[in-house]
Amino acid sequence: MEKGFAQLVKYTHEIYWNQCNRHFIWGLVSGGSEVKACVFGPNFLLASQFMDVTSTAGRLELIRFLVNWSFCEPSKLGYDPAIRFNWKYWCFTIDMVNSNGPMPAQTTYYLREIVVIAERVFGRHTRCFVVGEQPPSLDENSDNSGDILIKDAWPEVSGSAEDDMRDESKLLERVSNGLAGRSEFNGLYPKFLGGGRMQIQNAHGDSVDETTRTVLGETVWAQFGDLPLRAHMRIAMSGVGEPLKTIKSIYELVVVIYDVMRCHMGILKHCQILHRDISEANILVRRDDTGVHGMLIDFDHSIDITDEGYVKRTERTGTRPFMSINNLEGELTKRTALDDWEGIIYIFCWLGTFGWNRATQPSGSVSKMAIASWNDYDEMMNANSKRRDMDSSRIFTEITKGFNPNIPHISAFKKFVNGLRAVLIDDHDDPNMRGAIFDKNIISEESDTDDFLREEYITRPDPFVERAAHWESISESNIESVEQPV
Numbered sequence: 401m402e403k404g405f406a407q408l409v410k411y412t413h414e415i416y417w418n419q420c421n422r423h424f425i426w427g428l429v430s431g432g433s434e435v436k437a438c439v440f441g442p443n444f445l446l447a448s449q450f451m452d453v454t455s456t457a458g459r460l461e462l463i464r465f466l467v468n469w470s471f472c473e474p475s476k477l478g479y480d481p482a483i484r485f486n487w488k489y490w491c492f493t494i495d496m497v498n499s500n501g502p503m504p505a506q507t508t509y510y511l512r513e514i515v516v517i518a519e520r521v522f523g524r525h526t527r528c529f530v531v532g533e534q535p536p537s538l539d540e541n542s543d544n545s546g547d548i549l550i551k552d553a554w555p556e557v558s559g560s561a562e563d564d565m566r567d568e569s570k571l572l573e574r575v576s577n578g579l580a581g582r583s584e585f586n587g588l589y590p591k592f593l594g595g596g597r598m599q600i601q602n603a604h605g606d607s608v609d610e611t612t613r614t615v616l617g618e619t620v621w622a623q624f625g626d627l628p629l630r631a632h633m634r635i636a637m638s639g640v641g642e643p644l645k646t647i648k649s650i651y652e653l654v655v656v657i658y659d660v661m662r663c664h665m666g667i668l669k670h671c672q673i674l675h676r677d678i679s680e681a682n683i684l685v686r687r688d689d690t691g692v693h694g695m696l697i698d699f700d701h702s703i704d705i706t707d708e709g710y711v712k713r714t715e716r717t718g719t720r721p722f723m724s725i726n727n728l729e730g731e732l733t734k735r736t737a738l739d740d741w742e743g744i745i746y747i748f749c750w751l752g753t754f755g756w757n758r759a760t761q762p763s764g765s766v767s768k769m770a771i772a773s774w775n776d777y778d779e780m781m782n783a784n785s786k787r788r789d790m791d792s793s794r795i796f797t798e799i800t801k802g803f804n805p806n807i808p809h810i811s812a813f814k815k816f817v818n819g820l821r822a823v824l825i826d827d828h829d830d831p832n833m834r835g836a837i838f839d840k841n842i843i844s845e846e847s848d849t850d851d852f853l854r855e856e857y858i859t860r861p862d863p864f865v866e867r868a869a870h871w872e873s874i875s876e877s878n879i880e881s882v883e884q885p886v
């Protein structure tokens with residue numbers, strides 16, 4: 401039976417990977433004379449009691465289950481009714497039902513490309529589709545590229561759509577409205593077109609938000625206790641880019657990051673929204689007649705900085721190598737732009753060490769490098785490693801020494817990254833704002849005999865907390881540092 405479950409999990413992963421229209425997945429697992437039915441959802445696994453096929457009752461129960469299965473509507477089998485295959489144009493169509501933004505109440509888009517797939521059995525099941533408003537031409541010489549991105553995911557939510565402060569569609573709409581008319585940010589962020597929570601019909605025929613609670617029903621949901629609520633979100637936005645790893649040089653990397661953080665600070669200033677999830681995956685590259693540009697995406701971990709309770713949220717968000725120390729430790733320290741600037745330094749170090757494509761990858765082993773600990777699954781060990789490595793320029797230089805020497809202009813890049821760390825960590829008049837470690841053995845008094853130094857254990861304030869109070873001026877210094885080589 402255990403091998404059967406393992407095989408079922410493997411098949412479930414493959415189905416999510418290959419089928420872009422699956423919400424949840426049914427399966428049967430058998431061992432000897434016993435059969436069990438299972439259903440996998442974004443953050444749940446339900447399993448029936450064992451059905452013993454050697455008994456009349458067990459066979460009857462299995463037959464009843466299979467008959468009911470065969471008469472189920474596709475949506476009850478886990479298929480998304482709003483994503484259908486169009487045999488005429490040989491592509492999927494995606495329906496968007498919208499109550500906000502400039503889009504009509506309902507729009508059907510034609511899929512051009514799937515750029516993000518659901519990679520895990522459990523989780524957000526994020527998928528991203530490049531779509532067009534018109535059907536694709538069957539002429540192979542036609543340009544069938546799309547200019548609209550649809551993001552489909554099952555994020556954790558809090559309460560109703562009206563009260564949910566984490567609703568990415570609302571945050572993105574607020575960003576679009578707040579930066580409207582500010583041409584200096586055009587193309588640096590995705591513009592909200594419409595979307596929000598998807599709707600389904602309940603047993604009474606009423607339209608309700610599609611959440612794990614409404615999918616399972618109140619009776620089953622009540623058995624899960626404190627299981628986080630997830631909702632099906634679908635958002636349409638304009639602006640399509642390429643992954644960060646499509647950069648062609650160190651110079652392009654710095655230009656892209658400069659654009660992204662310039663946009664990041666603009667959103668913070670004009671929209672009062674802090675991104676909070678700076679990572680390699682959330683930075684895109686755009687190219688046009690004027691050159692290469694960056695784009696900041698993925699606002700589903702963003703917060704409203706005017707809401708003090710949300711600024712101090714302690715949940716850990718992001719990709720481990722790029723998560724700030726404050727984020728990893730999950731403390732009640734105020735989240736500021738400095739957390740995201742810290743993430744930028746980690747991105748520079750990561751790409752400088754591991755490269756961004758086959759040509760820039762190191763030839764030797766990197767498993768024993770100090771930077772490898774930045775990917776530690778244990779959040780506190782990860783945070784401790786980063787505190788150690790960021791504490792002084794001398795220690796941090798050991799990180800930049802590991803940059804791949806075969807990358808063109810890597811020496812200048814090392815100097816640039818070392819300088820950026822110094823602006824964030826070292827260049828402050830107040831000694832309590834310097835460094836990254838706050839419990840140290842500090843030499844406090846010299847003895848009369850000069851033959852030894854007496855040490856006392858003194859606790860100094862956490863420099864990350866001290867710097868958070870001055871995030872605006874430090875952020876301005878950081879953006880100036882990145883702007884100089886651009």
